[in-house]
Amino acid sequence: MMDKIQPKSTEGGTMSALKIIGIDLAKTNFYLFIINELGKPTEKIKLTRTRLLNWLAQKPQTIVAMEACGASHHWACEIKKLGHQVVLLPAQHVRAYQRRQKNDYNDAQAIAEACQHGAIRPVPVKTLEQQDLQTFLKMRQLVSMERTQLINHVRGLLAEYGIVLNKGATELRQKLPALLEDAENGLTDVMRALLHRQLIRLTALGDELEWYNSEQKKYVRHDPVCQRLLEIPGFGPLVSQAIKSWMGDGKQFNRGRDASAALGLVPRQFSTGGKQVLLGITKRGNAWVRSMLIHGSRAVLFRTGGKTDPLSVWVNRIREKRGFNRAVVALANKLLRIAWVIIARHEVYTPVMMKNQ
Template sequence: MRRHLSSERTRLLNHIRGLLGEYGIVLPKGGTVLRREIPGILENEGNGLTDFLRQLLRRQQARLVSLDEELSWYDRELKQQAENDETCQRLMTLPGFGPVVSRAVNAWMGDGTQFRRGRDASAALGLVPRQFSTGGREVLLGISKRGDRFLRSLIIHGARAVVCRAGTKTDRLSLWINHLVATRGFNKATVALANKLIRIAWVVVTRQETYKPVTA
């Protein structure tokens, strides 16, 4: 249900942004900016919006507020459930793994025994780079994107936040992240971290251990 609400909210944000764009009101990507700007746009009588469109935007704004409230309620419930689940508690020791991600990974992975190793779990989620051979050497392509698309997006979103915060940290994982950002770029570093996090999550689940950061 949360997945459905989240998808609906994303579609609504994109729809509102598209409607405004048709009238020359271009907003940057991101729901925060759109939420902040809508009241002023509705009050500005000189921006060319028709009365019908203003009424439509007010209705969509109200729906957006409702979706935000519903998702906040779900997140509070998921947090409570995660705090009462030992596996989720262990998963939440991983960087980028909050209650929502931990619950989703726990539901998807179960006890982890269906995978022989962490790489198999990552491959099942579509986070392992595709490969092909040419001229006697292996060439890495983009990730396969197989498996649960929504869960993969959650993992990548969490990994992106970790990459953003890694800049000044000196633990081994952060140094690895910073090296990847410098040599391969932000997006590839984010996907590589998501791949690594699922592998670590498999170890955490199958061995019933918590994640312990390693200092450099």
């Protein structure tokens, strides 16, 4: 995608480039900063939300750069329909191009100059299907978090009355009705009424989460990419769908290591004076997707003891030298690289067996 942004040779031998328009998105008013074909700032303009597309429709083909933020994928799709090239840039990398005081015009200038520099890997524009998948995962995550918060809330309140329950939704759903019926546990009528309402909420959240899980299994069952991802150790329906939603078609990465770096699974460097120092992982990118992948890798590592396939032998050797947690992260790094090959190159996971097997 970035190749289209670089200057192109004309038949006369001179170099020409497209104009770059940096847009600072907002809810109502958009601020634009324009860099001409020679790379010089030429204009800055303020447009309302309703005027933006009409203004761009009157312009010749140009490069429109925006930060990858809320509603940016919607605007990117609409602007691409007008014939313009759209570049979405990660907001954390655009920040380095900001100078002077922070205001909307300076933000738009930083976006345009970051696009002009061409060193930042752009964010792929999501299709409506990809946005639907991402929305599904976010809603499921919200329901799961609400249920966990409710469980911890009720357990904490019961502990104040001397009733201690084990962790987990099953424990609370099974024992809470009995606590409400027990007249000798010291709970007041007010507390019983409050707990009854919380039990209704817990049941409703559990049923809603089951619906999301059921729909997730249906999607994975009929999606060819997720079906191939399921063959990877530690990849269940949730991890497969999360990795597909985050990675897309994988074409934005040149290799699997780039995908691992984007998800924050590579060591953080603090090197100077020719001395290389590697610290913990960078933890960049989507924290929830990374945590799902880590959980899947941990489940695999729990079951690698005694296995002789190359992957198990490799990760067991790391566990012996570096410990369990580092082995989990190393395995997550390798599994993500495998997932990138499966998604970007449309390959199928075929585990390599030992020669003596």
